[in-house]
Amino acid sequence: MADPVRITFLGGLGEIGRNCACIEVDGRIMLLDCGLMFPDLDMLGVDLVLPDFTYLRDNADRVEGCITTHGHEDHVGGLSFLLRDISFPIYGSELALGIARNRIEEAGLLGRTELIPVRDGERRMIGPFDVEFIPVTHSVPHGFATAFHTPQGTILHSGDFKLDLTPVDGRLTDLARMGQIAKEDGVRLLLADSTNAEEAGHSRSESSVGAVLYDLFHAHEGRRIITASFASHVHRVQQIADAAMAFGRTVVTIGLSMKKNVRLARDLGLLKIPDHAIRDIEDVGDLEPGKVCIISTGSQGEPMSALALMASGESRWLKLGPDDTVILSSHPIPGNEMNVSKVIDGLVRLGAEVVHSGIADVHATGHAKADELKTLHSITRPDWFIPVHGEYRHLRQHARIAASMGTPEDRILVCEDGDSVLLTDDGIERTESVPAGYLYVDGIVGDIGHGVLRDRKVLAEEGVVVVIAAVDVVNGVVITGPEVITRGWVHAPEAEELLGEATEVVRQAIEEALAEEAPDVETLQRVIRRAAGRFVNQRTRRRPMIVPVVMEA
Structure with missing residues (x-):
């Protein structure tokens, strides 16, 4: 009975970007790409989005290295952040390593890695991993498909690819080698680019x-x-x-x-x-x-x-x-x-x-369209298939393409970020998922969190109301204030009457709280937040952020 092989997806399945997966053999982990994603419009102030590295940090002693399939930021841009937590060598083409090196050097982390170039067609042992680097054509030179020759058979990852018959540099996607692997060893599991699965036909040549x-x-x-x-x-x-x-x-x-x-x-x-x-x-x-x-x-x-x-x-x-x-x-x-x-x-x-591309044909995609994906499936004839690299709708469409090319539907798994699968003699089974949420980067600060984004959204859409009061808790009196300051809720010079009413409502609430008992500062802050929030919502039907500031005399 052969040892099982685990594949864990940390990013790139359900979005365009953050491509990152783990292949595990004999207890060791090989990282396949480590990319970033550019933020959506609602991610206010966020510069970059990374995979959640929790699983890798928790298993840092088992990480053998990282293979970069090509030099795009959505595949190598996260390395300079992961290297802050763990140290490992990086394998890839000279160009991919050169592009990755720029960011790693800017972060001052070159000492935490070794950049090891690999060539077209090269096959090498990296710890327990028997890896073959197969040339593919993409929109950046020297992209690779990677074939992992494992105890459970060959796992073939297409990388980002297209079937360009007249590439600028003459470097073709090596379908012949993929076909040879399929014929001699068989492809136990295919992982393939789904970006253009919804696009019919063939992509234009670069x-x-x-x-x-x-x-x-x-x-x-x-x-x-x-x-x-x-x-x-x-x-x-x-x-x-x-x-x-x-x-x-x-x-x-x-x-x-x-x-x-x-x-x-x-x-x-x-x-x-x-x-x-x-x-x-x-x-x-x-x-x-x-x-x-x-x-x-x-x-x-x-x-x-x-x-x-x-x-x-x-x-x-x-x-x-x-x-x-x-x-x-x-x-x-x-x-x-x-x-x-x-x-x-x-x-x-x-x-x-x-x-622009809406006026003239000044762009050609770097990703295979539906007919090219069918060609890949017809040549590789995989036992099992998992679509990767794309939004969920792209993954689903690629699954349909695989089924149309003869892969049984019960041998096609549509996975998402965080999913982990185990390849055994009996087939593939899903196992316990791992953390795979978004890690937001603002400046050089990682993981600013959903709470920060939620606050930014409230501030952007509703504004902020700050209420400042000084109280003598012992004697139960308000010494100064409350003073209501606002940004983005109402324009203060034009709303003096409204702010005056808000001040009076908050003052009454504070005095009532002080009269009942000797409350602590946290209790008074809650009283202010509740009173101000209720008043603001009733009068303006808006929900700005309420920030109470209580100073104790």
């Missing part, structure tokens, strides 16, 4: 975007061109640079992450822009506007990104106007549509001409 960009550069000759894309999308940057150089333009990067990633990709030989064709943003004033192509961060409308600063007229380097063309070579991530729309509106107000 190289098709190059022709569109060339036509746009031709159509806008003589104008300054600003492009925006993900800083990690090296192939897109290459195609933008190729189009720019074809029309004699100098490439200029703006945005810290773009600058770092372009330098890293050029050093690794993944990005081919000659020295004479690229300049720093500091030199942009010396260049003829019609002979410049600026490649910027901010394609998702991030509030403080380089493109957002241009749209609001606050960029220290560029002032946009009617002679500028802005090309957004991306598509909004779900949830970012409003931010992107706001940036586009700002650019248009400045007079710039804006080209």
Whole structure:
């Protein structure tokens, strides 16, 4: 009887982002990705969202390492936070490790890890884990599918992938190796990308975007061109640079992450822009506007990104106007549509001409669509299947695709964050779940909690009322106050009468409490909160935060 293998999902199942899973063999844990998620609009003041690392902290002595499937932030962005708690080596392509290294170095945590590069097709033992790194095509170079050869058979994780037959760098998804594994060993369990499971057909080739960009550069000759894309999308940057150089333009990067990633990709030989064709943003004033192509961060409308600063007229380097063309070579991530729309509106107000994916085919997805997923299933023919990487509706649709391709429905498990499954000789069984809630990051502070977010929402929607009073508890008298101060409930200069009534209501409540007994400060705070809250709700039908401040004489 072979030893069981456990798979635990800490993020990425039910949302786009926070991708993180654990594979357990012989009592050791291998982490598969450790990503972050960007906050929703209702997560006020939150900068990033991480997986809940409780399970990993509780089992820190069993963590063998982390495998990064590719260099996107939703797969590597959480490493600099987890390394604060536990130490482990990280395996991945040179590019993925280079992108992860930037954040880890900024956090001062390089001493807590070892970055170990792996190659296409490499198979290595990492503790008890027999891992094979299989090339896949994605929107960042050198992505991997990973095959774990375990006592329970081969677990194949697709990573983020697409079946691009004409990729920019010629590096194809290695379906042949996946098919060989399926034929020789069999795929006991398939975990596969579900992001585009609802999209019919095949994804466009990344190289098709190059022709569109060339036509746009031709159509806008003589104008300054600003492009925006993900800083990690090296192939897109290459195609933008190729189009720019074809029309004699100098490439200029703006945005810290773009600058770092372009330098890293050029050093690794993944990005081919000659020295004479690229300049720093500091030199942009010396260049003829019609002979410049600026490649910027901010394609998702991030509030403080380089493109957002241009749209609001606050960029220290560029002032946009009617002679500028802005090309957004991306598509909004779900949830970012409003931010992107706001940036586009700002650019248009400045007079710039804006080209985006709704106008021209300036973007190609990096994720497989339905027909590509069917191809993967037809080649791998898994015994069991768990859809990963997507919102719940994407996971459900991928489960339907798997069933249509012949996987029995009772061998398809739709899991969510926190689910843990055990692979045994008898099949797969669900086991006790683990903590997998959102870990919110505000600045450098982790886990600000649901309570803080709830308070922020109340403050944003209803305002705050602060009631200050000084009392002599022993003698049962109010010495000063109460004074009612408000922000966001009513405008004080225009509501003196209302505030006066509120003050009188609170004063009566305090005096009644003092007359009955000698209450403590906490009791008086409750009396004030109850009296003020009741008055505010009755008079205005609103529920601002009530903050009582009682000073004891």
